[in-house]
Each structure stands twice: as structure tokens, then as C-alpha cells.
Amino acid sequence: MEAGARAEARGRPEVILRAASPRYGEKLIKVLLVLAAFISVLTTTGIVVSLLEETINFFREVPIGDYLFGTEWTPLFNPPSYGVLPLVLATFIVSLIGMVVAIPLGLGAAIYLSEYARPSVRKTVRPILELLAGVPTIVFGYFALTYFTPEILRGLFGNDVQIFNGLSAGIIVGFLIIPTIASISEDAMTAVPASLREGAFGLGGSKLQVTLRVVFPAALSGIVASIVLGLSRAVGETMVVLIAAGQQPQWGVNVFNPMETMTTFIGATGKGDISTGSLEYKTIFAVGMTLFVITLIMNLFSIRFVRKYRQVYE
Amino acid sequence: MSAHGEAVAPPSEAVGRPSASRRAKDLGFRIGLLGCLGLAFLLLGVLLWDVVRDGVDRLDLDFITSFASTNADQAGIEGALLGTVWLMGVCAVFIIPVGVATAIYLEEYADNTRWYNRLIEVNIQNLAAVPSIVYGILGLAFLVRGPLSLGPVVLAGGLTLGLLVLPVVIIAGREAIRAVPSSIREGSMALGATQWQTIWRQVLPAAVPGIATGVILALSRAIGETAPLIVIGTPVFVAFNPDGLDSSFTAMPIQIFDWISRPSNDVNNYLPLAAAGILLLMIVLLCMNAVAIWLRNRYEQKW
Numbered sequence: 001m002e003a004g005a006r007a008e009a010r011g012r013p014e015v016i017l018r019a020a021s022p023r024y025g026e027k028l029i030k031v032l033l034v035l036a037a038f039i040s041v042l043t044t045t046g047i048v049v050s051l052l053e054e055t056i057n058f059f060r061e062v063p064i065g066d067y068l069f070g071t072e073w074t075p076l077f078n079p080p081s082y083g084v085l086p087l088v089l090a091t092f093i094v095s096l097i098g099m100v101v102a103i104p105l106g107l108g109a110a111i112y113l114s115e116y117a118r119p120s121v122r123k124t125v126r127p128i129l130e131l132l133a134g135v136p137t138i139v140f141g142y143f144a145l146t147y148f149t150p151e152i153l154r155g156l157f158g159n160d161v162q163i164f165n166g167l168s169a170g171i172i173v174g175f176l177i178i179p180t181i182a183s184i185s186e187d188a189m190t191a192v193p194a195s196l197r198e199g200a201f202g203l204g205g206s207k208l209q210v211t212l213r214v215v216f217p218a219a220l221s222g223i224v225a226s227i228v229l230g231l232s233r234a235v236g237e238t239m240v241v242l243i244a245a246g247q248q249p250q251w252g253v254n255v256f257n258p259m260e261t262m263t264t265f266i267g268a269t270g271k272g273d274i275s276t277g278s279l280e281y282k283t284i285f286a287v288g289m290t291l292f293v294i295t296l297i298m299n300l301f302s303i304r305f306v307r308k309y310r311q312v313y314e
Numbered sequence: 315m316s317a318h319g320e321a322v323a324p325p326s327e328a329v330g331r332p333s334a335s336r337r338a339k340d341l342g343f344r345i346g347l348l349g350c351l352g353l354a355f356l357l358l359g360v361l362l363w364d365v366v367r368d369g370v371d372r373l374d375l376d377f378i379t380s381f382a383s384t385n386a387d388q389a390g391i392e393g394a395l396l397g398t399v400w401l402m403g404v405c406a407v408f409i410i411p412v413g414v415a416t417a418i419y420l421e422e423y424a425d426n427t428r429w430y431n432r433l434i435e436v437n438i439q440n441l442a443a444v445p446s447i448v449y450g451i452l453g454l455a456f457l458v459r460g461p462l463s464l465g466p467v468v469l470a471g472g473l474t475l476g477l478l479v480l481p482v483v484i485i486a487g488r489e490a491i492r493a494v495p496s497s498i499r500e501g502s503m504a505l506g507a508t509q510w511q512t513i514w515r516q517v518l519p520a521a522v523p524g525i526a527t528g529v530i531l532a533l534s535r536a537i538g539e540t541a542p543l544i545v546i547g548t549p550v551f552v553a554f555n556p557d558g559l560d561s562s563f564t565a566m567p568i569q570i571f572d573w574i575s576r577p578s579n580d581v582n583n584y585l586p587l588a589a590a591g592i593l594l595l596m597i598v599l600l601c602m603n604a605v606a607i608w609l610r611n612r613y614e615q616k617w
Contacts, residue, residue, distance in 0.1 A: 236445020
């Protein structure tokens with residue numbers, strides 16, 4: 001507004017547009033709003049500073065090479081060993097199982113809602129998906145431990161499946177992130193203009209061909225972003241793995257066995273009463289830093305990807 | 315939301331029927347898609363049924379008016395319920411002004427060609443996707459211990475959850491403010507109102523339903539968050555109601571988590587307690603979501 005007024009004043013110098021008073025109140029309000037916006041920047045700074053400080057202290061006591069490349073995580077043993085790879089591996093396995101469940105189901109739901117469902121169906125189905133997204137993760141954890149593992153997994157694979165296992169946690173984490181993938185992908189697909197579909201139908205394409213060869217590629221950036229965001233949620237998910245996957249670090253890939261992920265370790269250690277400054281206290285921050293860096297890379301990738309490859313229609 | 319809807323249908327009638335194999339493929343694909351959606355809903359259905367079956371017998375007035383106890387028959391959720399109410403109060407008092415102010419700044423004042431405004435924007439998008447447990451670490455390092463050293467009290471817990479869900483309010487608030495057409499602002503300014511008068515008297519009142527929906531969704535996310543509260547060291551066994559911001563507390567999800575992880579036996583079976591707690595939590599959540607949906611439908615404006 002102000003810039004426009006000024007530009008006009010430059011063209012016709014006899015007209016001087018100026019506020020009647022300096023309006024200090026307006027300026028004060030703007031300062032307050034900037035301060036509020038700054039709280040979010042401070043939050044990120046706070047996260048980085050708090051993680052970095054204790055992580056550096058941690059690496060004063062534990063060599064960084066032992067941490068990053070060690071395959072034994074036994075902080076409570078004597079002598080303790082702080083190789084983080086078993087935690088990272090478990091996180092990776094659980095997330096991978098989750099993605100195998102969530103990508104087909106989430107994308108299938110998104111394609112159906114965007115391309116096939118009638119508007120009335122979409123209007124009723126979307127709130128149910130939102131409900132699924134709103135169920136607290138502790139509820140999914142309870143379900144995984146008390147129903148999914150004993151009734152479904154043991155029914156399928158027998159008693160090889162231990163009561164705490166990575167498979168159950170992974171599958172349930174997958175269901176947890178279906179709404180994330182479905183809703184962002186659906187938005188991306190509904191944003192593809194109708195003219196593209198009409199053109200493809202005009203060339204004789206079937207509904208299936210138009211969906212898979214025209215709409216899907218046109219919405220790909222949003223779809224990739226939704227998958228990366230889903231993956232980032234799976235990696236950071238705590239309650240389901242803490243409850244259903246057990247708390248034993250394992251350097252192996254047997255998904256019927258208990259697994260300890262990075263988030264499980266932080267949660268399980270934070271639960272106990274630990275004294276500030278102890279090595280145990282610092283491990284929380286070192287593992288938290290590892291988790292934060294991994295998810296940060298994925299989030300930034302997803303945010304950039306949407307920006308860079310977004311087709312601008314109309 | 316979408317412009318196409320049913321308007322686009324393959325004009326198969328005009329050019330003759332498609333081949334049978336093509337129709338079979340189309341049908342198979344359609345059924346597959348429905349199956350994806352069906353499977354997701356089936357799991358949600360089984361989950362709800364499982365929780366209701368396990369917990370409904372335990373969910374009564376005694377459950378709501380009893381405190382934590384090692385005796386499973388006498389245990390209840392009163393302290394945790396009140397703790398959650400306190401937490402949500404602190405959380406709301408924090409996120410409403412800060413979230414709305416940030417949304418106003420980004421939509422009405424910020425020039426998004428400036429690098430610092432773009433930084434704030436990317437930063438908020440990223441914060442929305444930071445794992446909740448990391449916020450717990452932040453709360454532990456800055457609020458509970460470290461500079462503020464509040465201890466695991468109501469204020470520290472509420473602020474930790476507030477920081478966690480702040481991006482939800484900001485993003486919803488921005489959308490609501492953006493949806494107010496610029497003609498309203500131009501009209502107000504043409505009548506001589508200042509920028510803030512325009513925002514306060516025209517834009518914000520029109521955006522209130524959207525903002526309120528965002529706040530309720532944010533609180534409904536905060537109410538079920540467990541991981542950050544575990545990390546800040548929220549005590550589990552609290553047999554009293556919190557009576558202030560500096561009061562020790564426990565919360566519903568923490569209490570539920572404790573009942574799940576306690577070893578159960580024939581004498582003391584804590585799992586029905588956990589299920590009853592979950593049911594209560596879900597009922598509260600459903601009410602909050604219903605209010606949000608009602609707000610959205612009742613006050614939705616088409617400009």
C-alpha cells in the first residue's frame with residue numbers, strides 16, 4: 001500500500017501523500033508482531049543450541065568415531081559401549097516397513113479420492129482420514145502391543161514372533177502415516193488442472209491411462225514431498241516403537257525380535273530420573289542430535305522439492 | 315478445492331465402446347484403490363473396537379474421580395485428567411496470541427522477497443515436521459533444567475507442548491487471513507483506516523472461525539502428545555490435583571503409558587485401565603474435533 005502511494009507521488013509531485021500523524025502506535029504493533037514471529041526462529045535456535053552443547057560434551061568423553069561407526073550400544077554395561085549404529089539400523093528397518101505399508105495404501109487412497117470418488121464421497125471420507133491422523137500415537141502403541149502382535153502377527157507367523165518386535169511397530173507406524181501421504185498427495189493431484197485431463201481424454205486415453213500417465217506425473221513433486229514427509233514422521237515416531245518394539249538394542253535385521261530405535265532410547269532414558277551433566281544425560285542429546293539432523297535433511301529436501309519442481313498452473 | 319469433479323468423464327460413447335480388456339483393467343484398478351482406502355478404515359475400525367472392548371467396563375464415574383493407585387481395582391485418572399486440563403490451559407494461553415500475531419505478521423506485513431521473512435517461513439515449515447520427542451529435549455534443556463530450571467511443572471509442560479503445536483496455529487491462521495479478500499482491506503483503507511485498524515476491525519473478525527478451528531486442532535494434537543512429556547520427566551504417580559503453574563502434575567497420556575508398561579498379573583491387571591483411559595482421551599478428542607468441524611461449516615464464508 002505505502003509503496004504504491006509513494007510511487008504515485010513520484011509521478012505527480014504536487015500530490016503529497018502522508019499520514020496526518022507519525023502513528024507510533026502502528027509502529028509499536030508491528031514491532032510486537034515481529035517479536036512474535038521471532039519466537040519460532042528462537043525455538044529452532046533453542047533446539048540446535050541445546051542439542052549441540054551437550055552433544056559436544058558427550059564427544060569429549062566418547063570418541064566420535066566409536067559413536068558413529070560402533071555396532072554395539074550398551075550404555076549401561078561396564079565398560080559401556082556407545083556405537084549408535086544398532087539404533088540407526090532399527091530406526092531404518094521400522095521406517096522401511098512403515099513406508100512399504102504407507103506408500104501403496106496412502107497413494108491408492110489419494111488417487112481414489114482425487115480422481116474417482118464423487119464429491120459427496122470425498123466429503124465424508126476426508127474427515128475420517130483426518131480422524132485417523134488425529135488418533136494419539138499412544139493409542140496405536142496400545143493397539144500394536146495388545147492386539148496386532150498377539151492376534152494378527154502370531155496368528156500368521158506363530159510364536160517366532162516375540163511380544164515386543166520390530167514388525168508390528170513398523171506396520172502400525174505405516175498406518176499412522178497413511179493420512180500424511182494421502183492428504184498431501186491428494187492436494188497435489190486435485191491441483192492438476194482439468195484441461196490436462198480433458199486433453200488426454202480427447203486423445204482417447206482411458207481413465208486409468210489418464211490417471212497414471214498424466215495426472216500422476218503432473219503431481220509428482222507433491223507426491224514425493226508427501227512421501228519424504230511421511231518418512232520423516234516414521235523416523236521420529238516414538239510412542240509406537242517405545243511400547244511395541246521393546247527396548248533391546250539389536251545389531252541385526254530379524255524383525256520378529258525386539259528392536260531399540262533412536263526415539264525409543266531417548267524416551268526410555270528420559271523416563272528414568274537421571275542427573276544433569278552425567279554421561280547418561282548427555283547420550284540423550286547426542287542421539288537426539290542424530291535424529292534431528294536426519295529428519296532436518298529430509299524436511300528441507302521435501303520443502304525445497306515442492307518449491308523447485310512445482311508446476312505453476314494458471 | 316477441486317474444479318474438475320465429475321465434469322471430466324471419458325467421452326467413450328462418442329468414439330465407440332473401449333475394448334473389454336481395457337474396461338477390465340480400469341475396473342481392477344478402481345477396486346484396488348477402494349481396497350487401499352478400505353484397509354486403512356478397517357484398521358481404524360478394529361482399533362476402536364479393540365479399545366472399546368477392553369476398556370468400556372472400566373470407564374465409569376469411579377474411574378474419573380479416583381487417583382492413581384497401585385491397586386488396579388481402585389485406580390483412577392482424576393489427577394491426570396486435571397493435569398491435562400491445566401496443560402491445555404497453559405498451551406492455549408501461549409499459542410493463541412503468539413500464533414495469531416505471527417500469522418498476521420507473515421500475511422499482512424512481511425515482504426516475502428526479503429531473505430529473513432523467507433527464513434521465518436521455511437523455519438516454520440520445518441518446525442512443523444520436527445519429531446515431537448526433540449521438543450521434549452528442548453523443554454528438558456531450557457525449561458525444566460538449564461536456564462529456567464522450572465522443574466517438571468505445569469508451566470514447563472504446557473510451554474513445551476505449546477512450542478510443539480505453534481506451527482499448526484500459524485499455518486491455519488495464515489490460511490484464514492489469506493482467505494479474506496483484499497477488497498475488504500482496500501475498502502477499509504479507502505475510508506481512512508490505518509493498517510492496524512483494518513486488520514483488527516475487518517480482517518481478524520472475518521478470519522476468526524478459521525483461526526479458532528486451527529487452535530482447536532492444535533490443542534487436540536497437544537492433548538495426546540506423550541513423548542515430549544516423558545522426556546521432560548513428567549512424574550507418573552501423582553495422587554493429587556495440580557493447583558497452580560508451579561505445581562507438579564501428570565497427564566492423561568503419561569498415565570495411560572504407565573498403565574501399559576506396568577507388568578500386569580491376575581491380581582492387578584492394568585491394561586483395562588489403559589484402555590479406559592484411552593477411551594476417555596478419544597471421547598475428549600472427538601468432542602474437540604466435532605466443535606472444529608461445526609465451526610468450519612457454520613461460519614465458512616464464501617466471498
